[in-house]
Each structure stands twice: as structure tokens, then as C-alpha cells.
Amino acid sequence: MTLFYASLGLYALVFLASLRLETRSRAFLLIALPAPLLFAGLSLAALIRASGHLPSHFLFERFVQLGLWVGILLWLDALRGRAEGIGRYVLFLILVLYGVAALFPKGITPPVYRYALPMAKLFFELEAWAFALLTVSSAYYLRSLIDRARQKEGPRSDLQQGRRYLLFGFVLFLASQFFGSLWSLQGWGDYWMWGKMSAVGVVVWFYLMFVLHARYVPACGRRFESAAGFFIFVLTIAYRMAWQP
Amino acid sequence: MAAVKRFVRILGSLELTLILMLLVSVWFALGAVLAVSSQYGNTMRSLNDQLVGKSLFELPRSWDKIWSSSFNWVQIQREIVAGFPSPERTVRTWLWGAFALAFLLGMNLLFGIRHWVADFFRRRLDLKRFLLLCMHVLFGVVLVGHLVSALWGVKAVGQVPVRVRERIELPGRLALEVDGIEVLDAKDAPGREGERVWMTPDRYVRQPVRVKYTIYEEGRPVHRGEVGTFLPDTSGNLRVTLIPFSFRSQVSHDFVGKGVGPQIAVTRNPGVPIMAIFQPLWILCLLAYLLATPRFRTDS
Numbered sequence: 001m002t003l004f005y006a007s008l009g010l011y012a013l014v015f016l017a018s019l020r021l022e023t024r025s026r027a028f029l030l031i032a033l034p035a036p037l038l039f040a041g042l043s044l045a046a047l048i049r050a051s052g053h054l055p056s057h058f059l060f061e062r063f064v065q066l067g068l069w070v071g072i073l074l075w076l077d078a079l080r081g082r083a084e085g086i087g088r089y090v091l092f093l094i095l096v097l098y099g100v101a102a103l104f105p106k107g108i109t110p111p112v113y114r115y116a117l118p119m120a121k122l123f124f125e126l127e128a129w130a131f132a133l134l135t136v137s138s139a140y141y142l143r144s145l146i147d148r149a150r151q152k153e154g155p156r157s158d159l160q161q162g163r164r165y166l167l168f169g170f171v172l173f174l175a176s177q178f179f180g181s182l183w184s185l186q187g188w189g190d191y192w193m194w195g196k197m198s199a200v201g202v203v204v205w206f207y208l209m210f211v212l213h214a215r216y217v218p219a220c221g222r223r224f225e226s227a228a229g230f231f232i233f234v235l236t237i238a239y240r241m242a243w244q245p
Numbered sequence: 246m247a248a249v250k251r252f253v254r255i256l257g258s259l260e261l262t263l264i265l266m267l268l269v270s271v272w273f274a275l276g277a278v279l280a281v282s283s284q285y286g287n288t289m290r291s292l293n294d295q296l297v298g299k300s301l302f303e304l305p306r307s308w309d310k311i312w313s314s315s316f317n318w319v320q321i322q323r324e325i326v327a328g329f330p331s332p333e334r335t336v337r338t339w340l341w342g343a344f345a346l347a348f349l350l351g352m353n354l355l356f357g358i359r360h361w362v363a364d365f366f367r368r369r370l371d372l373k374r375f376l377l378l379c380m381h382v383l384f385g386v387v388l389v390g391h392l393v394s395a396l397w398g399v400k401a402v403g404q405v406p407v408r409v410r411e412r413i414e415l416p417g418r419l420a421l422e423v424d425g426i427e428v429l430d431a432k433d434a435p436g437r438e439g440e441r442v443w444m445t446p447d448r449y450v451r452q453p454v455r456v457k458y459t460i461y462e463e464g465r466p467v468h469r470g471e472v473g474t475f476l477p478d479t480s481g482n483l484r485v486t487l488i489p490f491s492f493r494s495q496v497s498h499d500f501v502g503k504g505v506g507p508q509i510a511v512t513r514n515p516g517v518p519i520m521a522i523f524q525p526l527w528i529l530c531l532l533a534y535l536l537a538t539p540r541f542r543t544d545s
Binding site: 168 | 259260262263266267269270273274276277280281289290292293391394400474475477484485486488489510511512514516517520521524525527528531532534535
């Protein structure tokens with residue numbers, strides 16, 4: 001828990017510093033991010049050590065993992081010089097994830113849970129990376145939305161970048177759902193089981209397709225696309241809430 | 246003729262696509278609320294006990310409202326579902342709605358890609374459009390796979406928990422009978438994939454079990470087999486699965502009256518090969534599209 005709150009505090013500090021420094025120095029994120037990443041990594045390592053496997057069912061452990069993956073993606077973008085001005089938005093979303101995680105029971109999936117099944121592993125891990133990409137995508141949409149609300153013509157590439165991350169996230173999400181259906185086939189005799197998990201899976205699946213198609217309908221406009229794109233972040237949180245045992 | 250053209254244009258329009266996709270999202274969000282609600286959750290889960298096509302007209306059983314998920318937005322649920330009719334009627338109406346949306350989506354897809362199909366036969370498609378056509382066609386095939394699964398095949402489940410001499414009647418004068426149940430100790434199943442597990446995510450301990458069964462055809466035994474949790478067995482086209490014990494999913498309708506434990510499911514789903522082949526192809530096609538078009542033009 002100490003490690004979790006330490007990483008939360010460090011992410012918050014980097015976020016606050018990014019409000020002033022991010023646009024002044026291109027190396028800011030590159031230098032500042034490793035500290036929260038280290039503590040987030042240590043939190044995840046502690047969770048893995050306690051449960052014996054990577055996070056699966058519980059929202060708290062999933063969001064600790066997600067916060068780390070999103071942070072890594074941001075750092076990699078900073079390394080490639082592509083994170084200019086987006087860092088604060090991504091960091092803000094990480095803080096929201098950690099804030100939600102802090103409100104939930106600090107449970108971990110039991111050490112003896114049937115995590116050894118390859119299909120279950122692929123399902124959970126691909127989903128974690130899909131949600132990390134979708135979170136970064138939402139950050140671009142959020143920036144675009146805020147720029148438009150300020151009557152400021154933000155960089156047009158925000159929507160392009162958001163869409164690109166969204167597509168990658170969508171591909172990984174579909175792959176995760178596919179392996180999830182094989183897991184279901186193996187354990188429950190059918191690739192589709194009616195219940196809250198499959199229902200929220202369809203919600204996310206079709207909503208992602210909705211956002212992907214929205215840009216081709218001129219009536220929707222860019223502000224609508226940005227708002228709809230940002231809502232993906234809210235949806236991923238709701239998805240994980242539904243999985244909480 | 247003009248009216249037909251207009252109808253076809255509307256049916257294949259992107260605007261309709263957007264509306265349908267949003268409606269599907271909202272509809273399944275409502276389905277998720279039903280699934281976690283104390284009033285409708287049990288009935289919703291009973292959809293798993295038989296083919297979806299049958300459930301459109303009649304649900305197998307209905308249970309009293311006993312169970313409630315630990316994570317339920319109780320107030321929201323009450324407000325959303327307070328005025329709904331009986332669980333069976335509500336769930337069947339929801340299922341019909343999902344079917345209608347899927348059908349409209351299929352129609353929208355068919356009419357929406359007609360120009361790409363025409364261009365394909367005229368050999369006017371570039372790579373990007375070709376990949377777009379492929380991914381939409383593959384999505385259509387995946388939808389068809391779900392339809393096939395819903396309407397054809399076999400789905401029969403036994404009692405909870407499994408009992409010796411329990412008999413599950415199957416179509417085609419087939420029947421499955423449980424011959425024996427063996428509860429294993431952890432050390433009896435060392436190293437076998439999946440057998441190291443003793444607990445559900447909701448922290449209820451379960452012991453690994455093996456269930457021996459025989460399949461009869463017109464009264465004659467045709468297959469003997471053994472299943473464990475996550476260790477299914479097959480006989481011809483039939484798949485026999487021991488559904489693992491999950492307190493949350495079973496406590497509702499089984500715990501109070503019958504006790505908890507694993508349950509046997511016998512399935513034959515002709516949609517599985519379609520999904521197993523075409524869903525990965527669809528995903529690969531999306532990936533190819535993504536990699537082939539590194540920069541998306543906003544105004545394209």
C-alpha cells in the first residue's frame with residue numbers, strides 16, 4: 001500500500017510540475033517519469049509476489065498495472081520525442097485511475113486462482129495493454145476537446161494520434177476478447193456466456209467501433225468526435241468495475 | 246423505385262451505422278444492469294442453459310430473487326428496473342431487442358459495403374479500400390457465426406451440483422449419464438494444467454473433481470469419458486464440460502435449494518469453427534489496415 005500511495009504521490013508531483021515545465025523542456029518527461037514508474041513497478045511487483053501471478057479480476061490490482069503500462073507508453077513516446085504537450089493529460093488520466101483504485105477494496109486475486117491457463121493469461125494481459133493504449137488515446141481526445149472548448153484550434157494531429165492509439169487498442173481488445181472466448185469454451189463449454197462480463201465486453205466493443213466510424217459522418221464534427229473519444233476512458237473504468245468480484 | 250433507392254441508401258448509410266452501434270452499446274449496458282440486478286440476474290443467466298433461439302420463446306426456469314452481486318449499483322438498478330415486468334418477459338424482450346439490433350446491423354453492413362464490392366469486381370479497389378472491405382466482410386461473418394451458434398447445435402446442462410446417476414437427455418436419442426464423481430486431493434493432480442487451483446476469485450475454496458460419464462445412443466453405451474474443471478472431453482461432435490463452481494454465479498438459484506458445486510454441460514456449437522477461423526482473420530485484417538496506413542488523413 002505504501003508503494004501504491006508513493007507512486008500516486010509521485011505521479012501527482014510530476015503532473016503538477018508538467019503544468020509549468022512540460023512545454024519548456026522536451027526532456028522533462030524523460031527525466032521526471034522514471035521515479036513514479038519505478039514505484040508503480042514496485043507496487044505491481046509486490047502485488048505479483050503476493051498473488052503469484054499478474055493481476056486479473058480485482059479493480060485495484062488492474063489499475064495499478066494499467067497506471068504502470070500507461071506511464072511506460074508515455075515515457076516511450078517522450079523518448080521518441082512525440083509526447084510534446086500530451087504528458088499532462090496522460091498523467092491526469094493516470095491520477096484518475098489511481099484515484100478510482102484507491103476507492104476500491106485493496107484486494108488481489110487469490111494466489112491459488114486458476115491463472116495458469118494460457119487463454120486466461122492472454123485475455124487479461126492483452127486487455128491490460130488494450131486499455132493502456134485506449135487511455136493514451138483518450139488523453140489525445142481530451143486535449144482536442146479542451147482546445148476546442150477554449151476556442152483554440154489545437155493541433156489537428158491530436159485526433160489522428162488519438163485515432164491511431166484507438167485502433168491499436170481496439171485490435172488488442174478484440175484479440176483479448178477472442179482469447180477470452182476460447183477460455184470460456186474450455187471452461188464453460190461455449191465461447192459465449194450470458195452475464196455481466198460478456199455484456200460489458202460488447203458495450204466497449206461497439207462503442208469503440210462507434211468512435212472509429214464517427215469521424216466519417218460530417219454531421220458529428222470534431223468536437224463530438226473528441227468528446228466521444230474521451231468517453232472511452234470512462235467506459236474502460238466502468239468495464240473494470242463490472243469485473244470486480 | 247425512388248422510394249426503394251432511398252430505403253437502400255438509408256439502410257446502408259453511415260448515420261444508421263452510428264445509431265445502431267450506439268444503440269447496441271446502450272442495449273448491452275442495460276443487459277449488464279439486468280445481469281447484476283437481484284430481480285433479473287438469475288433469469289439472465291438462465292440464457293446459458295439452452296440455445297438462444299429457444300430462449301427467444303421460452304426460458305428454461307425462473308428463480309426467486311435471492312441473489313445480488315456485491316458490486317451492484319443498487320439504487321441505480323432499482324430506479325432503472327423498478328417498472329419492468331416479470332423477469333422472464335423482461336429478459337426475453339431484451340433478447341429480442343438484441344436480435345433485432347444485430348439483424349439491422351447485418352443489413353446495414355450488407356448495404357453499406359455494396360459499392361466496395363462492386364469496385365472489387367471492377368478491380369478498382371486500392372489496398373486501403375480492399376482491407377476495409379475485407380474487415381467489414383469478416384465482421385459480417387463473425388455476426389453470422391453468432392447467429393449460427395444461437396440457432397443451431399446442442400446445449401444442455403445438468404443439475405447443480407453434479408450427482409451420480411444423473412441423466413441429461415440430448416437431441417437425437419442421446420443421453421449422458423454420470424457414473425461416478427471423484428474428489429481429488431491437491432497432491433493427486435500435480436502439475437496438470439489448471440489443477441493447482443483451489444479457489445474462485447470470490448475466495449471460495451473448491452477441490453478438483455473428476456466426473457466419469459457414459460453417453461448412450463438409443464439406450465446403448467457409445468462413449469465413456471472423464472471430465473474435470475477446465476479439462477473438457479469430446480465425443481463425436483459433442484463437447485462435455487464440467488462447469489467450475491463459482492459461488493457468485495450459482496448461489497442465486499442453486500445454493501439455497503440444492504447446494505453448490507460443478508455442473509455438467511453438453512454442447513455442440515456449429516458456430517465455434519466459424520469464430521475460431523474468422524475472428525482472428527478479422528483481427529489480423531484490422532492490424533494489416535493499421536500497419537498499411539501509418540498516417541490517417543483527417544478529411545479522408
